Every structure is written in C-alpha cells, then in structure tokens.
Amino acid sequence: MRQVERHRTQRVGWLRPALPDAHDGVSDAQINPGLPASAGSGWSGELSAGDRSEIIAGLVGFDATISPKFFYDHAGSTLFERITRLPEYYPTRTERAIMQRHRREISLRISAGKTVIELGAGNCEKGKALCALIRPKCFIAVDISQDFLHRAVAGLQQALPKLEVRPVVADLMEDIVLPGDLPGGKRLVYYPGSSIGNFDPEPALALLRRVCRLVGEGGSLLIGVDLIKDQAVLEAAYNDAEGVTAEFNLNALAHLNRLIGSDFDRRDWQHVAFFNRQRSRIEMHLQASVNTRVCWPDGERHFRRGERIHTENSYKYDVDDFARVLDSAGFKQHVFWTDPRRWFAVFYAQV
C-alpha cells in the first residue's frame, strides 16, 4: 500500500489531452439527487432516439465504431461473466485477491453506515463481497443492462436481506440520477473491474468529476484499475483460447440487429484484439472477412474485406498516472493497493 498525496507532476503523453490545468473545459454534468431513479436507456425497452443516432453515426463514420455499451444485452452480460472465469482473463481474479488480501485495511478505511453506489454493477458479485465486508445501509446498483441488473439485484437482496438494495438503470456517459429518498450519510462509489479503462481519457476524467460531485464532501471512491504489463499477457486476456471474448465481441452485431433492425451477418466478421502501446490500450475490433453490405431501415454501409469496426478500448494505466487523474478529478487524497506482480490496482480516493 502506498499513500499518494495530492500533487501535480509531469504528465505522460497519452493522457496529456485529458489532463490540462484544473479547469480544462470538460463540462461537469449536473447531478440531480432529487429526481426518481433514471429510466435510463436499458436495453430491454425502446431504444432512445439518442442511442439510435449514436449507433448509426458510429456505423457510417469514416472509421466505423460501435460503443462498448452495446455489448451488454442479456447474452453479452452472460458472456462477460464467462470471460471473468477464463484462465487468460487475470483482472477479475487479481482484483478479488487484492480485495481479500487487504480486506482489513479496506474495511477500516471505509467507515460503516454508508450508501454504496456501484457503477457498472453487472452480476453484483463484487458489490456483494464489499457489502458483506463493510455492511452499508443501502446499496445502489447502476448498470445499463436492465434485465441482467434486475436479476442480479434480486439475487443480492436474497443473499443480504437486511441490506436496502436498489437498481438504477442508467448510462454512465450521462448524468447519474439517484432515487430522491436515499438515506443520508456518507456515500461511497464502487467502480470495480477496471471499467474506467473503457472510457477515453477525457470522458474518464469527466465521469470521475461527476462521481466526486455525486458523493460530495466526505464521500469516497473505491475503484479497480488495470495496469500496464507485458504485451503477451494483455493480448492473451482479450484473445482467449476458448473464443469467449470473440463471441462477446460478435454478439454486439446480433444486439445491433435487434436494436436498429440491421442485417449484420456475424459469419462475415472476425474478432481482432491487440495492445496499442502508444495509446496504452487494448483495442477490440470486428473485421470484415469478405466485402459486405449492411442495411438497416433507413440506411446502409458497404464494408470492404479487412475493414474494421472499433468496438472497445481498455486503457491500461500506470499507478502514478491514475493518481494524477484522480487529482485532476477533484479527489483530495488517495491510497492504492496492488498485487505482488503489480498487474492491477485498487484505489481508495476521498473528496
């Protein structure tokens, strides 16, 4: 464990655009705790006009993209659970080991009686372990994958019947609107799994600033961060031998077909994942294996063989760089714990 005091030192190239001086024009969205839980854009219901435009703009753009949030229909969330158990996928295991090894210190630092808000809660397994350790009054599970979230929350409520458990379906790219009737007391945002790495540096910083304001003075953040390591280890984690990550990536096409009525044929696409060292990120793409035309009700795009759709980034940090991001977001002090190989870090940051 190492104490990192608030400081500003030299900044690293790939992060520089996100870390100009304190007030850098990244807009802080308004948090409105007085409104009811967000209806969000959970994937079970209607697709919002904004999400539809986002998907189509991504498909017709010069460099085609699909936002990683569209991975997480029910099948995608289930595939992600399988990924976390793969031998090559070290993050989940390593983060869990850090949390277990330092549980005493973590529970001492995080005082009881809090409301815990988990972002991207998924199956709520990590939230459950944290709640069993620190015994908060209330647990809010925030996720975009509506059906999966509701089932996970029901399971958590059964396992911890005394805990007040509330689901909030929301897109983390937007304002997080919490229920207005939450108990008072300090708030802790829990953001495990290194999901912060799925955001480019500027949106990641903007999200952390919103988190700062969501927890308020005296509030805190517990966050998992994947660290830079050997390229072969990184690339194996996203190219598992069983092909589950490939399946997860390709599932986004089936999800898009349902969401916008497109006619992607997954047999025309291949999973590609590699480490982009310059940008310190794993990139996942879907690559056309043939010339193919994809149509949807009011549009189409032709993809040449070999052309790619960029589906996910997973940024890998150095601990000092991530400490600077926390500084820049407005956290006053932070500590972190890591594993003996320094593959992953869990930061605890206070406002």
Ligand SMILES: C[S@@+](CC[C@H](N)C(=O)[O-])C[C@H]1O[C@@H](n2cnc3c(N)ncnc32)[C@H](O)[C@@H]1O
């Ligand atoms: C990589 S998984 C991590 C799940 C779990 N926290 C863990 O660590 O194993 C990312 C989770 O965030 C959710 N998610 C992805 N993009 C999101 C977004 N834009 N807004 C809200 N939730 C999102 C997904 O549905 C998924 O449950």
